[in-house]
Amino acid sequence: xxxxxxxxxxxxxxxxxxxxxxxxxxxxxxxxxxxxxxxxxxxxxxxxxxxxxxxxxxxxxxxxxxxxxxxxxxxxxxxxxxxxxxxxxxxxxxxxxxxxxxxxxxxxxxxxxxxxxxxxxxxxxxxxxxxxxxxxxxxxxxxxxxxxxx
Amino acid sequence: xxxxxxxxxxxxxxxxxxxxxxxxxxxxxxxxxxxxxxxxxxxxxxxxxxxxxxxxxxxxxxxxxxxxxxxxxxxxxxxxxxxxxxxxxxxxxxxxxxxxxxxxxxxxxxxxxxxxxxxxxxxxxxxxxxxxxxxxxxxxxxxxxxxxxx
Numbered sequence: 001x002x003x004x005x006x007x008x009x010x011x012x013x014x015x016x017x018x019x020x021x022x023x024x025x026x027x028x029x030x031x032x033x034x035x036x037x038x039x040x041x042x043x044x045x046x047x048x049x050x051x052x053x054x055x056x057x058x059x060x061x062x063x064x065x066x067x068x069x070x071x072x073x074x075x076x077x078x079x080x081x082x083x084x085x086x087x088x089x090x091x092x093x094x095x096x097x098x099x100x101x102x103x104x105x106x107x108x109x110x111x112x113x114x115x116x117x118x119x120x121x122x123x124x125x126x127x128x129x130x131x132x133x134x135x136x137x138x139x140x141x142x143x144x145x146x147x148x149x150x
Numbered sequence: 151x152x153x154x155x156x157x158x159x160x161x162x163x164x165x166x167x168x169x170x171x172x173x174x175x176x177x178x179x180x181x182x183x184x185x186x187x188x189x190x191x192x193x194x195x196x197x198x199x200x201x202x203x204x205x206x207x208x209x210x211x212x213x214x215x216x217x218x219x220x221x222x223x224x225x226x227x228x229x230x231x232x233x234x235x236x237x238x239x240x241x242x243x244x245x246x247x248x249x250x251x252x253x254x255x256x257x258x259x260x261x262x263x264x265x266x267x268x269x270x271x272x273x274x275x276x277x278x279x280x281x282x283x284x285x286x287x288x289x290x291x292x293x294x295x296x297x298x299x300x
Contacts, residue, residue, distance in 0.1 A: 006233050010243035040245055041221035047271050048198035050221060071191035071200060073267075083156050093160035095190055117223075119269060121197050
């Protein structure tokens with residue numbers, strides 16, 4: 001038994017001992033902003049992974065959809081998320097279910113970092129980004145257009 | 151899309167809208183004390199479940215082991231956990247991995263509630279409780295004996 005790794009202590013500012021902090025690189029037309037990822041659990045036997053994503057104030061995740069399901073718990077801060085054609089405010093410990101093929105995006109709109117846990121199947125399909133046509137359709141809802149404009 | 155259930159808001163005292171709070175009944179020789187369970191996510195497509203367990207001050211979970219793996223994040227309070235033959239102190243956001251067939255128990259030793267998230271495969275075996283002989287073996291480690299004595 002690899003004793004030390006069974007307990008990984010929380011560190012200040014939502015980091016963890018023995019967990020790599022992976023900021024996404026923003027290059028060219030990157031569809032995300034100021035977001036980082038930490039993989040907290042990826043045990044093969046679990047079949048699922050638990051990741052922690054965090055956006056700096058004003059940051060946002062990729063607007064995407066996919067077959068696989070996301071189970072999200074907000075851990076830090078307040079912000080908004082797009083769920084299909086609805087925009088919802090989220091705060092600490094709120095639970096968000098993202099069903100298959102539902103457009104979604106998180107935005108740190110509260111002037112503070114927004115961090116959340118995301119449980120996901122270890123075997124999953126690649127996310128799709130919206131086409132120009134799909135983006136136009138999404139923006140037909142004024143609330144969604146305002147959300148996407150930031 | 152069942153819109154309202156996609157976002158389930160956090161309520162005071164680590165409860166959630168639309169999530170049943172299930173206190174375990176303590177009867178006779180119940181091997182746990184003052185613990186409750188809330189199932190936060192059990193989407194069939196995920197293959198995993200996310201539960202929130204909470205013990206009142208002085209409470210403890212069942213001492214058990216099983217084939218399936220637990221991935222735990224402490225959400226609330228400080229306490230101790232038994233992991234095999236080691237006793238570890240835990241606090242908010244610490245990550246605990248419980249491998250197959252590892253004896254484990256959580257105890258709210260900090261004079262406050264201890265709450266944690268537990269990610270687990272949806273298909274899993276039933277936990278085993280220790281036999282008298284196994285309990286004697288566990289208590290051969292003085293630190294473990296002290297932990298189990300409360």
